Amino acid sequence: MLALVARRLLTAIPTLLGIILVSFVLMKLAPGGPFDGERPLAPETRAALQSAYGLDRPIWEQAWIYVSRLVQGDFGPSLVYRDFTVTELVAQGLPVSLTLGGLAVILAMLVGVSLGLLAAIRAGQATDKAIMMLATVATALPTFVTGPALALFLGLWLGLLLVSGRGDGVAWLIMPVTALALPVAGAIAKLTRAGLASVLKQDHIRTARARGLPESRILLRHGLRPSLVPVASYLGPAAAGLLTGAVVVETVFGLPGLGRYFVQGALNRDYPLVLGVVTIYAALIILFNLFADLIYGWLDPRMRES
Amino acid sequence: MKRILRLRHWPLWTVFLLVGLALILPFVLPWSHEQIDWDAVRAPAFTGSHIFGTDDIGRDRLARLMAGTQITVMVAVAAALVSLVIGIAWGATAGWIGGRVDEAMMRFVDALYALPFMFIVILLMVIFGRSILLVFVGIGLVEWLTMARVVRGQVMALKERPFILAAEAAGAPPLAIILRHILPNIAGVALAYLMLTIPQVVMVESFLSFLGLGVQEPLTSLGILVKEGADDMDMAPLGLFLPGGVLVLILVCLTIEGERLRDVYS
Numbered sequence: 143m144l145a146l147v148a149r150r151l152l153t154a155i156p157t158l159l160g161i162i163l164v165s166f167v168l169m170k171l172a173p174g175g176p177f178d179g180e181r182p183l184a185p186e187t188r189a190a191l192q193s194a195y196g197l198d199r200p201i202w203e204q205a206w207i208y209v210s211r212l213v214q215g216d217f218g219p220s221l222v223y224r225d226f227t228v229t230e231l232v233a234q235g236l237p238v239s240l241t242l243g244g245l246a247v248i249l250a251m252l253v254g255v256s257l258g259l260l261a262a263i264r265a266g267q268a269t270d271k272a273i274m275m276l277a278t279v280a281t282a283l284p285t286f287v288t289g290p291a292l293a294l295f296l297g298l299w300l301g302l303l304l305v306s307g308r309g310d311g312v313a314w315l316i317m318p319v320t321a322l323a324l325p326v327a328g329a330i331a332k333l334t335r336a337g338l339a340s341v342l343k344q345d346h347i348r349t350a351r352a353r354g355l356p357e358s359r360i361l362l363r364h365g366l367r368p369s370l371v372p373v374a375s376y377l378g379p380a381a382a383g384l385l386t387g388a389v390v391v392e393t394v395f396g397l398p399g400l401g402r403y404f405v406q407g408a409l410n411r412d413y414p415l416v417l418g419v420v421t422i423y424a425a426l427i428i429l430f431n432l433f434a435d436l437i438y439g440w441l442d443p444r445m446r447e448s
Numbered sequence: 449m450k451r452i453l454r455l456r457h458w459p460l461w462t463v464f465l466l467v468g469l470a471l472i473l474p475f476v477l478p479w480s481h482e483q484i485d486w487d488a489v490r491a492p493a494f495t496g497s498h499i500f501g502t503d504d505i506g507r508d509r510l511a512r513l514m515a516g517t518q519i520t521v522m523v524a525v526a527a528a529l530v531s532l533v534i535g536i537a538w539g540a541t542a543g544w545i546g547g548r549v550d551e552a553m554m555r556f557v558d559a560l561y562a563l564p565f566m567f568i569v570i571l572l573m574v575i576f577g578r579s580i581l582l583v584f585v586g587i588g589l590v591e592w593l594t595m596a597r598v599v600r601g602q603v604m605a606l607k608e609r610p611f612i613l614a615a616e617a618a619g620a621p622p623l624a625i626i627l628r629h630i631l632p633n634i635a636g637v638a639l640a641y642l643m644l645t646i647p648q649v650v651m652v653e654s655f656l657s658f659l660g661l662g663v664q665e666p667l668t669s670l671g672i673l674v675k676e677g678a679d680d681m682d683m684a685p686l687g688l689f690l691p692g693g694v695l696v697l698i699l700v701c702l703t704i705e706g707e708r709l710r711d712v713y714s
Contacts, residue, residue, distance in 0.1 A: 157559065161568075168571055278707070282699035284651050286658040286671070287692040290678035298682050379561060386566045386655065393659065394678065404567070405659050408574045416574065420567045 146439070147432065154428045161424040162212070162417070166205050169413045208417075217418035222410045228418040231403050236422065238399035242391065243384045245319045247377070250326035255373070257327070258334025259366065265339060273331065280328030285387040289321040289394035306396035318391040325387075326380050330373055337369030367441055374438040381430035385423055459701030466698060470517035479508035481515035482666050493686065503687055504680050512668055513690050519669040520650060520695070523583055527649045530588025532642050535595025536634075540626055542596070543603030554600065557593050566590065566652070573661045583662050587652045591645050598641050602634040637713045643706035647699045654695060670695045 183191070192198045196207055211218065217228035254277075261273040296317060297305035308314040341347065342365055350360045389401030396402075400419050407415035451457075478497045479485065489506035491498050500509035542553035569586040576582055606612055606629075615625050650670075656662030657671030665672070670691045677688030 165568065165571055168568075168575055171575060278704055279696075279700050282647060282703045283696060284654060284699070286655060286678075287674055287688075287696060290674070290681055290688055291692060293678075294681050294685060294688065382566065390655065390658065404570075405661075408570055409660060411574060416571060420571065423567055 143436075143439075147436070150432050150435070154432070157428060158421070158424055159209070162209060162421050163205060165417050165420050166208060167201070169417055170201055170204070212421065217421075218414040220407075220412055220415045222407070222412040222415070228414050231415060232400065232418055232422055235398060235400035235403050235419075238397055239385075239388050239392070239401060241315070242318055242322060242388050242397070242399065243381075245315060246322035246326065246384055246387075247380070249319055250323040250330055250380075251373075253323070254327040254330025255334050255366075255370070258331040259338065259361070261331065261335040262338035262342070262369075263361065270335075274335065277328040277331040277335075280324045281332070283324050283328075285321045285325070285390045286394065288324055289318070289391050292317045292321055293394065308397065314395070314397075318395050318397065321391050321394075322384060322387045326384065329376060329380070333372045333376055334366075334369060337372045338365055341365050341369040371438065371442050374434055374441055377434040377437070378427075378431040381427050381434075385426065457705070459704045463698055463701045463705075466517060466694065467521055470514045470521065473514045474511065474518070477508065477511050477514070479511045481512045481668055482507065483511075490684065500686060500690060501684070503676065504683070509687065509690060512673060513694060516668045516670045516673045516691060517694055517698075519580075519663055519667055520653060520671070521698075523580070523587070523653045523663070523669065524646050524649045526584045527587035527591065527653070528642055528645045530584060531590075531592035531595055531645055531649070532638065534588065535592035535641075536599050536631070536638060538592065539596035539599030539601075540603050540630065540634075543600040544607065544622065544626060544630075546604070546607075550600070554597070557596050561593055566655075569652075570656070570659075570661055573656065580663055580667065583653060583656065587649050590652065591648050595638070595641050595645065598637060599634060602637055603630055606630055606633055637710075640706060640709035640713050643702055643709055647702045647706070650695070650699060650702075 189198070196204060199207075208218065215229060217232060220226050220228050220231060223231060257273050257277065261270045261277075264270045293305045296302045303313055303317055338361075347360060347364055350364050355364075385401070388399060389404055391397070392399040392401040393405055400422060403415055404419040404423075406412070407419065474480070484506045485491075485498070485502055485508065486506060488495055488498060488502050490504055491502040491506075493499065493501045495501055498508050498510070500513070502508055503512065538553065538557070542550045569590055572586055573582060603626075612625060612629055615629055620628075653662055653669065654671030654674065657669045658675045660675070662671060663669040673691035674688065674695065677684075677686075677691055681688045
């Protein structure tokens with residue numbers, strides 16, 4: 143188990159490095175630079191600025207400096223938020239994004255697995271069809287539509303929740319987390335339903351039934367666990383989806399998360415900020431995939447060795 | 449053809465109807481999507497010739513909705529075709545050659561699956577300017593992975609079938625076998641996944657446009673319209689509901705139809 147984690151983390155390093163380098167080179171290819179203001183700078187000033195930021199060195203050397211600083215936790219200065227370093231912005235944004243994403247995964251798992259279970263128990267009946275229809279609709283709901291729609295209903299019309307910002311308490315989490323979780327919950331419900339339907343036809347379930355085990359025990363202990371394997375393998379891609387979703391809900395609800403910095407950075411051409419956030423996102427996705435693999439191994443012991 | 453006309457294919461009809469309207473209505477409506485009616489700014493629905501009223505600067509909502517649907521559908525079809533071509537080429541090559549090449553190619557796909565590709569696309573948009581062409585290519589580049597996996601699986605299965613072995617034994621060159629014998633046999637599955645790719649693409653395009661990173665004014669798309677509607681929803685909820693509703697309808701219908709088709713072929 144530990145060996146697996148260590149090996150996976152080691153293979154993650156070149157992947158992460160690759161992403162950073164590709165993004166870095168793309169950034170350097172960009173036309174225009176941070177010093178192209180309204181008035182052209184005097185050549186001496188420009189040269190001084192470029193050497194101060196190390197921009198006059200060859201690109202591979204710049205990349206090396208960037209990566210070696212990154213390892214020490216230094217993402218460089220933000221070009222737009224002049225008073226902050228990218229590290230500070232990331233440190234502010236990350237907890238917000240992690241809270242949103244983490245809660246959304248948990249909510250989606252709870253809702254999705256229960257609905258999928260219910261649908262599988264009532265396979266072929268009206269309940270099953272209704273749940274599956276609902277799940278299909280939910281998977282097709284983009285966060286940038288559900289987010290504003292929720293804000294309009296619950297915030298503006300019913301006046302229950304704050305439309306923007308955080309306020310006191312945890313109520314600010316309700317709408318963004320719901321908007322994020324809906325499509326994931328739909329997909330999980332479908333996967334659980336499909337997984338359980340095929341597992342329930344297998345021999346070990348028939349054996350359990352023949353031994354006279356109570357139906358609830360058969361479903362929860364012998365049926366559900368193997369049928370969650372496809373759900374676990376969906377969690378990796380879902381993480382990428384949640385991060386893009388988080389970009390939207392943070393923008394819609396005015397939350398100071400990573401996603402909002404990313405969009406602001408992208409619109410303002412604040413390259414160090416964009417690069418920093420991409421790096422963090424890549425690391426998060428890799429970590430989440432590892433986590434999903436561990437769950438995978440726990441659900442299906444046959445997968446542990448390979 | 450007859451089968452498509454059945455009642456259970458209502459999702460497909462709905463999409464066709466919407467696309468048809470989006471293609472025809474701009475020629476019929478008295479307003480274009482960027483024309484400003486100074487006499488009717490923020491007009492409610494059914495004011496004069498504005499069936500759904502006008503937005504906060506007096507542009508006809510229906511005209512904008514149709515223009516936006518047109519662009520969104522166009523981007524979706526083009527980007528889905530890009531992903532189809534890349535996916536089939538990649539998947540068929542890997543599946544046909546097999547062995548180490550296959551393993552390396554599929555590892556690459558697995559690795560890309562785990563990447564925050566969306567963010568690389570955004571990076572591309574920022575750096576190379578936000579042209580609509582880049583939107584096609586960028587989205588196509590993101591969405592070909594599933595297609596490649598599916599096609600590879602199909603090709604692997606077909607490769608061992610007697611008629612393929614026979615064609616090989618008869619000395620047909622590999623490219624001819626792939627084009628003449630393999631592709632026609634995977635067309636159904638490819639169509640099913642193409643149909644499932646389109647909603648994905650629509651989602652990505654609207655996401656980018658919503659953030660201001662995709663399609664740019666004066667062109668409009670459903671994502672831009674949702675954004676405009678969301679900014680003004682306290683004054684005119686219709687501005688959010690119309691494009692949001694059309695977008696969700698297209699997404700839901702294509703997903704239902706695509707999943708049915710996939711279940712038929714798998």
